[in-house]
Amino acid sequence: MEKPSRIAPAKGKLGILLPGMGAVSTTFMAGVELVRKGKARPVGSLTQLGTIRLGKRTDGRTPKIGEFVPLAELKDIVFGGWDIFNDNAYQSAANAGVLNLQDLAKVKGFLSQIKPMKAAFDHNFVKLIDGPNIKKGKNKYEWALEIKDDIAKFRKSSRATRLVTCWCGSTESFLKPSEVHSTPEKFVAAMKKNHPAIAPSMLYAWASVTSGVPYANGAPNLSVDIPAIQKLAHDNNVAIAGKDFKTGQTLMKTVLAPAFKARMLGLEGWFSTNILGNRDGEVLEDPGSFKSKEQSKLGALEYILQPELYPELYSKMYHKVRINYYPPRGDNKEGWDNIDIFGWLGYPMQIKVDFLCRDSILAAPIVLDLVLFLDLAQRAGMRGIQEWLSFYFKSPMTAPGLYPEHDLFIQSMKLKNTLRWMMGEDLITHLGQEYYD
Ligand SMILES: NC(=O)c1ccc[n+]([C@@H]2O[C@H](COP(=O)([O-])OP(=O)(O)OC[C@H]3O[C@@H](n4cnc5c(N)ncnc54)[C@H](O)[C@@H]3O)[C@@H](O)[C@H]2O)c1
16 A cells, blocks of 8 residues: 555544443543643543654654644544433433542533434343433434434534544444345345344444544444445545454453563463443343453454464463453453463463453543544545554454454554654664664
8 A cells, every 4th residue: 555645634623423422432521621621631542642753763753643643633622422321421421430520520511511312222232221312213224324414413513524433332242244244235235124133333334434434443343344334434435443442451461462472481371350340341241242342352362372383382271251240340340360371391370460440541542542543544545444553452453364463562563653654754673783883
């Protein structure tokens, strides 16, 4: 692919559309507003705090990423969203209980004005919740057209010049791609027939992509990860990315596993368990939704450790992931990892990781970075799957036939090299021989 010859400037407002206005979405919106008011710092966000080295180590050129590439500014962001519940963003944030009431009070007026549009919802895909704020059309195609209409109306009322959608809705039941997802034509026919393999998240994806709006998928459900939508993204010149935000336990896994492999340490087993008590945890009690999450969480180790290349180190690895709903913890998830490794002469050792994290505090800056980078990609004319954003995902989407990169440090290098490439700077290979000539 040719380097973009021109990146359109980030002029005017950027509208962020969020299907699902729960814990992650409201923590993200509240956070952006608190940062805009100068009342908090955007910790965890590469676009706001990260720097990028350009040229040689001796050149002393390390601008902030936000000054190097033309990103939208926080002051230009406006928000919209959909949810099955009627709560406005303030009520939903208060209910999620992630941010304390003092912080929420500072943005109460702002959040209260963000009211959810009616959701396209199918109870078969999210079994453990139900809400009144849903579309009534007679089939899934009508719902999808209504979403398109919502997008057009939001574009007009918010006066946004550009839009990005980021799925922050509940995790839907596990689904494998099938015939109805294979082409745009079959997908439309299936929507009209209310086919059971068309999930609501796919309707938001279809509506966004056919409206020319980039789409990121923060959950493990397929959504935009099907050939029909990918073809539409390509044909409509729309950037897409997914899937499943990489926040706590998998972030740690994709830091530790590359270290074991780099040092040729063996792995006998990795047992990961989580307790959490937010709505996400409640939804994941359903075996269908859990399966989507489990698949997404299991993939990383296999790809990083490559047992087919190192059978004596990794082929017998036992990997287990558990998630339990435990209401007292709310959004403050505890993720335990017991890792059985072995070293020189096969002698066993153990590592224990106990991450007392805050799920939505980790996810919110990811949403911000993703929407800003997708808007950048869109203005640069980069269409289809944006693999350079793998850094943010548990199950990175790739071109067919390509295995995903899960190693956080490879992903970080890929992201920064893509920014250098977009701006016509030399890529950094870390060879460094020139310093010794
Ligand atoms: N927080 C994290 O660390 C993290 C990490 C990875 C992925 N995720 C994923 O992000 C998503 C959001 O997480 P959360 O903690 O905000 O969950 P949440 O339950 O607080 O919010 C999800 C919201 O989506 C709404 N919803 C469900 N189906 C919908 C539909 N069809 N249309 C519109 N709205 C719908 C629900 O009513 C709910 O308010 C989940 O899928 C979760 O698995 C979160």
